[in-house]
Amino acid sequence: MVNTSVEKFEQLGYEVMLSDLYGMKWKAVYDEHDFPQRVNGDRLSFIHESGNAYATQTQTADVLAEQQKLLAADAVILQFPLWWYSMPAILKGWIERVYAFGFAYGYQNGTNQFRFGEGILKGKRALVSVYAGGPQADYGPRGINGPIEQLLFPLTHGALFYPGMEVMPTHVIYSSTFIQPEQVEDEKRKWQERLEDLFTDAPIAYRAQNGGDYPDRHVLAADIDPHRTGITAHITD
Amino acid sequence: MVNTSVEKFEQLGYEVMLSDLYGMKWKAVYDEHDFPQRVNGDRLSFIHESGNAYATQTQTADVLAEQQKLLAADAVILQFPLWWYSMPAILKGWIERVYAFGFAYGYQNGTNQFRFGEGILKGKRALVSVYAGGPQADYGPRGINGPIEQLLFPLTHGALFYPGMEVMPTHVIYSSTFIQPEQVEDEKRKWQERLEDLFTDAPIAYRAQNGGDYPDRHVLAADIDPHRTGITAHITD
Numbered sequence: 001m002v003n004t005s006v007e008k009f010e011q012l013g014y015e016v017m018l019s020d021l022y023g024m025k026w027k028a029v030y031d032e033h034d035f036p037q038r039v040n041g042d043r044l045s046f047i048h049e050s051g052n053a054y055a056t057q058t059q060t061a062d063v064l065a066e067q068q069k070l071l072a073a074d075a076v077i078l079q080f081p082l083w084w085y086s087m088p089a090i091l092k093g094w095i096e097r098v099y100a101f102g103f104a105y106g107y108q109n110g111t112n113q114f115r116f117g118e119g120i121l122k123g124k125r126a127l128v129s130v131y132a133g134g135p136q137a138d139y140g141p142r143g144i145n146g147p148i149e150q151l152l153f154p155l156t157h158g159a160l161f162y163p164g165m166e167v168m169p170t171h172v173i174y175s176s177t178f179i180q181p182e183q184v185e186d187e188k189r190k191w192q193e194r195l196e197d198l199f200t201d202a203p204i205a206y207r208a209q210n211g212g213d214y215p216d217r218h219v220l221a222a223d224i225d226p227h228r229t230g231i232t233a234h235i236t237d
Numbered sequence: 238m239v240n241t242s243v244e245k246f247e248q249l250g251y252e253v254m255l256s257d258l259y260g261m262k263w264k265a266v267y268d269e270h271d272f273p274q275r276v277n278g279d280r281l282s283f284i285h286e287s288g289n290a291y292a293t294q295t296q297t298a299d300v301l302a303e304q305q306k307l308l309a310a311d312a313v314i315l316q317f318p319l320w321w322y323s324m325p326a327i328l329k330g331w332i333e334r335v336y337a338f339g340f341a342y343g344y345q346n347g348t349n350q351f352r353f354g355e356g357i358l359k360g361k362r363a364l365v366s367v368y369a370g371g372p373q374a375d376y377g378p379r380g381i382n383g384p385i386e387q388l389l390f391p392l393t394h395g396a397l398f399y400p401g402m403e404v405m406p407t408h409v410i411y412s413s414t415f416i417q418p419e420q421v422e423d424e425k426r427k428w429q430e431r432l433e434d435l436f437t438d439a440p441i442a443y444r445a446q447n448g449g450d451y452p453d454r455h456v457l458a459a460d461i462d463p464h465r466t467g468i469t470a471h472i473t474d
Contacts, residue, residue: 028265028326046318047370047414052324081283085391086323089265093326097262112371116381133284135455141455141466144353144446150468152433153383154322177284209381218372220379229378230469231387 001129002079003223004188008195017069021065021090027062028093034060039197051101051110059100066098075125075198076165078155082130085151089096095159112217115162117208128156129191131176148172149204150168153231157206166203168194205236214220238410239316239427245432254306258327264299265330269451271297276308288338288347296337303335312362313393313402315350318413322388332396341400349454352399354445359401364435365393366428368413376411385409386441392466394443403440405431442473 002020009016019026032038037058046202047175059067065107070076080087099105104121107114127217132148139148149156149170156167171194173179175186194201207213207220220233239257246253256263269275274285274295290296296304307313317324336342341358344351369376371383376385386393388406393404408431410416410424430437444450444457452458457470 022268024264028330030320030326031259081357083267084329084336085395086329089267089333091465092321092323092329093265096320096326099321104328137453137455140456142470144451144455144471145395146390146468146471147466150387154391158322158382158388162330214381216374216468218381220375220378220381227470229384230467231337231383232378232467234381 001131001188001191003077004191005077005195008192010100012196014074017073019066019069019094021094024062026090026094027097028090030093030096034063034097036060047101047106051106054100054102063097063100067100067103070098070121072185073124075127076121076160077127077129077195079129080131082132082148087155099163100157104160107163112209115209116157116165117161117164118205118210119162119164122133124165125168125198125203126160127168127171127194128152128160128167129171129173131173133177134174136172136174139172150231156204157231157234159208162202167206168198168201168203170196207234207236238428241428242314242316242432243257245429249433254310256303256306256331258331261299263327263331264334265327267330267333271334273297274331283320284338286341288343291326291337291339300334300337303331304337304340305356307335307361310361312364313397314364314366314432316366319369319385322382324392336396336400344400350444351401352390352446353394353445354398354401355447356399356401361402362395362405362435362440363393363402364405364408364431365389365397366408366410368410370414371411373409373411376409387468392429393441394468394471398441398443404443405435405438405440429459444471444473 006016006018030046032044035058037053037054039052078091080091103112104119105115107119134145136141138145141147145151149201152170156170160167164209171191181186210218212223213224225233243253243255267283269281272290274290274293276285276289317328317329323347339347341356342352368387371382374380375382378384382388389407393407397404408428416424417474446454449463450458462470
């Protein structure tokens with residue numbers, strides 16, 4: 001499926017930057033080695049060390065390279081198998097390490113003033129593609145696993161919309177464990193269509209923090225969908 | 238906070254088995270090295286290799302040790318900082334590697350017959366404690382991040398309830414980034430109370446797959462909360 005993405009984008013005339021995390025032997029664990037020049041060598045505060053490393057340009061080369069790819073991109077595509085209802089650890093670790101303080105959070109002034117719809121990645125599109133071993137029914141509106149879009153909300157809303165990207169509806173291949181060769185071709189075709197429409201399809205209508213719906217930047221205004229709570233309250237429909 | 242847990246449990250007369258993932262240099266990435274004896278050396282199918290390694294007792298020693306800790310435990314406590322609205326990569330990788338096929342999923346007969354309330358960890362309790370940098374308002378019913386219990390649903394429901402554990406309401410310390418020393422003592426006290434009540438407090442009332450609410454084991458019966466969809470439909474209240 002990743003090869004399909006590369007081929008389709010090249011066919012569309014786009015330049016592709018690929019980060020194959022397993023192939024790159026990406027360091028998954030966010031730890032003291034991410035901060036070669038420590039502010040405090042005794043006690044490790046990730047937020048402070050991250051902010052310092054970003055501001056003083058002392059981040060590790062692998063993290064810097066991924067940040068530069070993000071900045072150069074018009075769209076970010078994440079493709080992964082759904083493992084225990086979320087992304088694999090190696091991808092989670094990519095977010096933790098690449099999303100530095102000052103870059104993806106604490107943008108511009110070290111506060112939360114610019115987030116959820118505004119941030120360093122504003123203007124870019126994000127599209128998540130997952131392969132789920134289980135059947136579609138399990139991920140439906142009343143399916144036992146919970147709806148896929150709610151399970152992935154920490155990623156799509158919390159990590160992609162957060163620094164400003166427009167997030168497309170998640171593309172899912174269900175029952176992927178025992179997929180047959182003829183289905184693979186069909187799934188490739190459906191995925192190619194999603195990629196073709198990447199810049200014209202409508203993104204998930206997450207409410208922007210600074211769009212007026214959150215007057216105090218924390219809680220949804222009382223007059224907006226007054227009886228609605230939870231994840232879905234943050235999407236207009 | 239972890240030290241507080243150990244001290245409190247020892248004071249209560251319990252035996253504590255501690256897995257300090259960073260301290261252990263836990264291998265976070267689930268990959269081919271988890272299967273020293275491969276079924277198929279060419280193409281890596283995690284579900285098949287995991288099932289084979291578990292059945293033939295060829296799992297790696299670190300994974301086996303964690304499975305044995307889980308089997309020996311009466312309760313499993315997970316303590317971690319909330320990073321990008323979910324658990325750190327190293328803990329996600331612990332789940333991916335320790336939750337073998339045949340053990341945590343595909344239990345007994347390789348199907349999904351026993352899951353969500355039944356499984357190898359049935360009869361044990363699970364309690365998650367997270368430290369969130371942001372304020373409580375952001376995680377409230379209408380808070381911009383989404384409610385903490387919904388953000389963590391992939392973990393609490395999808396990884397702890399799945400193999401049969403009873404999951405306690407999540408314990409959260411908010412605004413933890415700039416917590417003051419005097420607040421730390423207060424938070425320790427509140428956490429100690431949660432540990433004291435671990436075996437008497439009521440767990441989250443997740444619906445069991447085989448309790449009658451999911452007649453086909455996939456979708457909530459039409460007559461149960463007929464207008465409710467999404468994550469919260471799987472909790473009785």
